[in-house]
Amino acid sequence: MHFYEMASEGRPNTVDDSRSRSFALGRDARWAFLRDRLASVLAVVPLGVWTGAHLWHNLSAFESPEAWQYAVTDYGHAFAEAVTGVVVLLPLALHVIWGLGRLASSRPNNLRYRFYWNLKYFLQRASALGVLLFLGAHLWLALLKPRLTQGHPEAFADIAHEMHSHAPTLVVYVLGTLGVAYHLANGAQTFCMSWGIVSTRAALRRMEWVAILLFAVLLAMSWAAIYALWAAGA
Numbered sequence: 001m002h003f004y005e006m007a008s009e010g011r012p013n014t015v016d017d018s019r020s021r022s023f024a025l026g027r028d029a030r031w032a033f034l035r036d037r038l039a040s041v042l043a044v045v046p047l048g049v050w051t052g053a054h055l056w057h058n059l060s061a062f063e064s065p066e067a068w069q070y071a072v073t074d075y076g077h078a079f080a081e082a083v084t085g086v087v088v089l090l091p092l093a094l095h096v097i098w099g100l101g102r103l104a105s106s107r108p109n110n111l112r113y114r115f116y117w118n119l120k121y122f123l124q125r126a127s128a129l130g131v132l133l134f135l136g137a138h139l140w141l142a143l144l145k146p147r148l149t150q151g152h153p154e155a156f157a158d159i160a161h162e163m164h165s166h167a168p169t170l171v172v173y174v175l176g177t178l179g180v181a182y183h184l185a186n187g188a189q190t191f192c193m194s195w196g197i198v199s200t201r202a203a204l205r206r207m208e209w210v211a212i213l214l215f216a217v218l219l220a221m222s223w224a225a226i227y228a229l230w231a232a233g234a
Contacts (some may be wrong), residue, residue, distance in 0.1 A: 008210040037194070039098040042091040044191045048184055050088050061228035065156040073153035092135070099128050124186050127179040134176030156232070163226065164233030170226070177222035185215035 014086060057071040075081040146154040162169045189211035192198045198207045 035098065039095055040187070040194055042189045043095050043184075043187050046087050046091045048096065048188060051180065051184060052218070055218065055225060056224035060230065061156070061160075061223060061225055061232060065232065067161075068156050069153075096132060099132075103128065120186060124183060124190075127183040127186075130176065130179040130182050134172065134179060137172065138176070138190075160229045160233035162233070163230040170230065173226050174223065177226065178219060181215050181218035181222060183220060185211045188214060 007101070054072075058068070060067040060071040075084070089105075106125070142154050142159065146152060163173070164170075189207055192207055198204055
Protein backbone atom coordinates (compact mmCIF):
# COMPACT_ATOMS: atom_id res chain seq x y z
CA MET A 1 0.00 0.00 0.00
CA HIS A 2 1.31 3.42 -0.88
CA PHE A 3 1.97 6.04 1.77
CA TYR A 4 -0.83 8.30 0.40
CA GLU A 5 -3.36 5.48 0.60
CA MET A 6 -2.35 4.69 4.18
CA ALA A 7 -2.65 8.34 5.19
CA SER A 8 -6.07 8.65 3.58
CA GLU A 9 -7.48 5.42 4.96
CA GLY A 10 -10.15 6.00 7.63
CA ARG A 11 -10.33 9.74 6.97
CA PRO A 12 -13.25 11.41 5.20
CA ASN A 13 -12.59 12.73 1.74
CA THR A 14 -13.04 16.44 2.30
CA VAL A 15 -12.61 17.24 -1.38
CA ASP A 16 -15.51 15.00 -2.40
CA ASP A 17 -17.64 16.27 0.49
CA SER A 18 -16.97 19.85 -0.53
CA ARG A 19 -17.91 19.08 -4.11
CA SER A 20 -21.12 17.39 -2.98
CA ARG A 21 -22.08 20.36 -0.85
CA SER A 22 -21.30 22.76 -3.68
CA PHE A 23 -23.42 20.71 -6.08
CA ALA A 24 -26.32 20.63 -3.62
CA LEU A 25 -26.10 24.37 -3.02
CA GLY A 26 -25.96 25.03 -6.74
CA ARG A 27 -28.96 22.80 -7.33
CA ASP A 28 -30.94 24.58 -4.58
CA ALA A 29 -29.97 27.98 -6.00
CA ARG A 30 -31.09 26.97 -9.49
CA TRP A 31 -34.39 25.67 -8.17
CA ALA A 32 -34.97 28.86 -6.16
CA PHE A 33 -34.15 30.91 -9.26
CA LEU A 34 -36.62 28.98 -11.43
CA ARG A 35 -39.27 29.04 -8.71
CA ASP A 36 -39.04 32.82 -8.33
CA ARG A 37 -39.21 33.30 -12.10
CA LEU A 38 -42.26 31.06 -12.36
CA ALA A 39 -43.97 32.90 -9.51
CA SER A 40 -43.35 36.27 -11.17
CA VAL A 41 -44.75 35.03 -14.49
CA LEU A 42 -47.87 33.66 -12.84
CA ALA A 43 -48.40 36.92 -10.97
CA VAL A 44 -47.99 39.26 -13.94
CA VAL A 45 -49.35 37.31 -16.93
CA PRO A 46 -52.58 35.55 -15.88
CA LEU A 47 -53.32 37.43 -12.66
CA GLY A 48 -52.26 40.89 -13.82
CA VAL A 49 -54.07 40.66 -17.13
CA TRP A 50 -57.20 39.26 -15.49
CA THR A 51 -57.18 41.99 -12.83
CA GLY A 52 -57.09 44.70 -15.49
CA ALA A 53 -59.91 43.01 -17.41
CA HIS A 54 -61.96 42.54 -14.23
CA LEU A 55 -61.65 46.21 -13.33
CA TRP A 56 -62.61 47.21 -16.86
CA HIS A 57 -65.71 45.02 -16.73
CA ASN A 58 -66.72 46.53 -13.39
CA LEU A 59 -66.78 49.96 -15.00
CA SER A 60 -69.91 48.81 -16.83
CA ALA A 61 -71.71 49.73 -13.60
CA PHE A 62 -71.83 53.25 -15.07
CA GLU A 63 -74.03 51.90 -17.90
CA SER A 64 -76.69 49.86 -16.13
CA PRO A 65 -77.18 47.02 -13.64
CA GLU A 66 -77.82 44.66 -16.55
CA ALA A 67 -74.56 45.63 -18.26
CA TRP A 68 -72.61 45.05 -15.04
CA GLN A 69 -74.31 41.71 -14.45
CA TYR A 70 -73.52 40.54 -17.96
CA ALA A 71 -69.90 41.73 -17.91
CA VAL A 72 -68.93 40.63 -14.40
CA THR A 73 -70.97 37.63 -13.28
CA ASP A 74 -72.55 36.01 -16.34
CA TYR A 75 -70.83 33.28 -18.34
CA GLY A 76 -72.06 32.01 -21.67
CA HIS A 77 -71.21 28.42 -20.76
CA ALA A 78 -70.26 26.47 -17.65
CA PHE A 79 -67.04 25.47 -19.37
CA ALA A 80 -66.03 29.14 -19.68
CA GLU A 81 -66.61 29.61 -15.97
CA ALA A 82 -64.49 26.57 -15.16
CA VAL A 83 -61.66 27.74 -17.42
CA THR A 84 -61.73 31.17 -15.77
CA GLY A 85 -61.48 29.53 -12.38
CA VAL A 86 -58.44 27.48 -13.41
CA VAL A 87 -56.70 30.38 -15.16
CA VAL A 88 -57.21 32.70 -12.20
CA LEU A 89 -57.58 30.71 -9.00
CA LEU A 90 -54.80 28.17 -9.60
CA PRO A 91 -52.09 30.79 -10.32
CA LEU A 92 -53.44 32.81 -7.40
CA ALA A 93 -53.08 29.85 -5.04
CA LEU A 94 -49.55 29.15 -6.26
CA HIS A 95 -48.59 32.81 -5.91
CA VAL A 96 -50.00 32.93 -2.38
CA ILE A 97 -47.99 29.86 -1.34
CA TRP A 98 -44.82 31.31 -2.86
CA GLY A 99 -45.48 34.72 -1.29
CA LEU A 100 -46.04 33.31 2.19
CA GLY A 101 -42.74 31.49 1.87
CA ARG A 102 -41.01 34.73 0.95
CA LEU A 103 -42.62 36.54 3.87
CA ALA A 104 -41.51 33.83 6.28
CA SER A 105 -37.91 33.94 5.05
CA SER A 106 -37.40 37.73 4.98
CA ARG A 107 -37.39 40.41 7.65
CA PRO A 108 -37.79 44.17 7.11
CA ASN A 109 -34.76 46.35 7.88
CA ASN A 110 -36.22 49.77 7.05
CA LEU A 111 -35.14 51.34 10.33
CA ARG A 112 -31.52 50.55 9.50
CA TYR A 113 -31.60 51.22 5.75
CA ARG A 114 -33.98 54.08 4.98
CA PHE A 115 -33.76 53.94 1.21
CA TYR A 116 -36.53 54.47 -1.33
CA TRP A 117 -36.21 50.99 -2.82
CA ASN A 118 -36.15 49.46 0.62
CA LEU A 119 -39.40 51.27 1.44
CA LYS A 120 -40.96 49.90 -1.75
CA TYR A 121 -39.84 46.40 -0.77
CA PHE A 122 -41.51 46.78 2.63
CA LEU A 123 -44.71 48.17 1.09
CA GLN A 124 -44.81 45.27 -1.37
CA ARG A 125 -44.69 42.80 1.53
CA ALA A 126 -47.22 44.76 3.61
CA SER A 127 -49.60 45.13 0.67
CA ALA A 128 -49.31 41.39 0.04
CA LEU A 129 -50.85 40.65 3.44
CA GLY A 130 -53.59 43.23 2.95
CA VAL A 131 -54.39 41.97 -0.55
CA LEU A 132 -54.50 38.38 0.71
CA LEU A 133 -57.12 39.28 3.33
CA PHE A 134 -59.07 41.43 0.87
CA LEU A 135 -59.14 38.78 -1.86
CA GLY A 136 -60.14 36.10 0.61
CA ALA A 137 -63.13 38.15 1.73
CA HIS A 138 -63.95 39.23 -1.83
CA LEU A 139 -63.85 35.70 -3.26
CA TRP A 140 -66.03 34.38 -0.47
CA LEU A 141 -68.63 37.19 -0.40
CA ALA A 142 -68.77 38.00 -4.11
CA LEU A 143 -68.05 34.64 -5.76
CA LEU A 144 -68.66 31.65 -3.53
CA LYS A 145 -71.27 32.60 -0.93
CA PRO A 146 -74.01 33.77 -3.36
CA ARG A 147 -73.60 30.64 -5.48
CA LEU A 148 -73.53 28.27 -2.51
CA THR A 149 -76.30 29.84 -0.42
CA GLN A 150 -78.56 31.43 -3.05
CA GLY A 151 -77.81 29.36 -6.14
CA HIS A 152 -76.90 32.30 -8.37
CA PRO A 153 -74.08 34.85 -8.86
CA GLU A 154 -73.91 38.01 -6.82
CA ALA A 155 -76.67 40.43 -7.76
CA PHE A 156 -75.86 44.01 -8.74
CA ALA A 157 -78.48 45.34 -6.34
CA ASP A 158 -76.86 43.51 -3.42
CA ILE A 159 -73.33 44.79 -3.90
CA ALA A 160 -74.56 48.32 -4.73
CA HIS A 161 -76.62 48.33 -1.54
CA GLU A 162 -73.66 47.14 0.53
CA MET A 163 -71.37 49.76 -0.97
CA HIS A 164 -73.75 52.59 -0.16
CA SER A 165 -75.23 51.59 3.18
CA HIS A 166 -72.46 49.58 4.86
CA ALA A 167 -69.44 51.78 5.55
CA PRO A 168 -67.05 48.91 6.47
CA THR A 169 -67.66 47.31 3.07
CA LEU A 170 -66.87 50.58 1.31
CA VAL A 171 -63.69 51.12 3.36
CA VAL A 172 -62.50 47.55 2.77
CA TYR A 173 -62.96 47.88 -0.99
CA VAL A 174 -61.26 51.28 -1.12
CA LEU A 175 -58.22 50.09 0.85
CA GLY A 176 -58.18 46.64 -0.72
CA THR A 177 -58.09 47.97 -4.27
CA LEU A 178 -55.39 50.44 -3.21
CA GLY A 179 -53.28 47.48 -2.10
CA VAL A 180 -54.02 45.55 -5.29
CA ALA A 181 -53.02 48.50 -7.49
CA TYR A 182 -49.72 49.01 -5.68
CA HIS A 183 -48.88 45.32 -5.41
CA LEU A 184 -49.52 44.70 -9.09
CA ALA A 185 -47.75 47.83 -10.36
CA ASN A 186 -44.67 47.26 -8.21
CA GLY A 187 -44.74 43.56 -9.04
CA ALA A 188 -44.75 44.35 -12.77
CA GLN A 189 -41.71 46.56 -12.26
CA THR A 190 -39.90 43.83 -10.31
CA PHE A 191 -40.82 41.35 -13.04
CA CYS A 192 -39.20 43.51 -15.71
CA MET A 193 -36.07 43.93 -13.59
CA SER A 194 -35.69 40.27 -12.63
CA TRP A 195 -36.19 39.06 -16.20
CA GLY A 196 -33.66 41.54 -17.57
CA ILE A 197 -36.21 43.48 -19.62
CA VAL A 198 -34.79 46.64 -18.04
CA SER A 199 -31.21 46.71 -16.81
CA THR A 200 -29.58 50.10 -17.40
CA ARG A 201 -29.95 52.99 -14.99
CA ALA A 202 -31.88 55.05 -17.56
CA ALA A 203 -34.23 52.14 -18.25
CA LEU A 204 -34.83 51.68 -14.53
CA ARG A 205 -35.80 55.34 -14.19
CA ARG A 206 -38.23 55.05 -17.10
CA MET A 207 -39.66 51.85 -15.67
CA GLU A 208 -40.25 53.62 -12.36
CA TRP A 209 -42.51 56.13 -14.10
CA VAL A 210 -44.27 53.33 -15.98
CA ALA A 211 -44.97 51.59 -12.66
CA ILE A 212 -46.33 54.84 -11.17
CA LEU A 213 -48.56 55.33 -14.22
CA LEU A 214 -49.79 51.73 -14.02
CA PHE A 215 -50.56 52.18 -10.32
CA ALA A 216 -52.52 55.38 -11.05
CA VAL A 217 -54.52 53.76 -13.86
CA LEU A 218 -55.40 50.66 -11.83
CA LEU A 219 -56.38 52.76 -8.82
CA ALA A 220 -58.48 55.13 -10.94
CA MET A 221 -60.34 52.22 -12.54
CA SER A 222 -60.89 50.60 -9.14
CA TRP A 223 -62.20 53.68 -7.37
CA ALA A 224 -64.32 54.68 -10.38
CA ALA A 225 -66.03 51.26 -10.30
CA ILE A 226 -66.52 51.56 -6.54
CA TYR A 227 -68.07 55.01 -6.98
CA ALA A 228 -70.42 53.69 -9.67
CA LEU A 229 -71.61 50.92 -7.36
CA TRP A 230 -71.91 53.30 -4.42
CA ALA A 231 -73.98 55.79 -6.46
CA ALA A 232 -76.21 53.02 -7.79
CA GLY A 233 -77.02 51.93 -4.24
CA ALA A 234 -78.41 55.31 -3.25
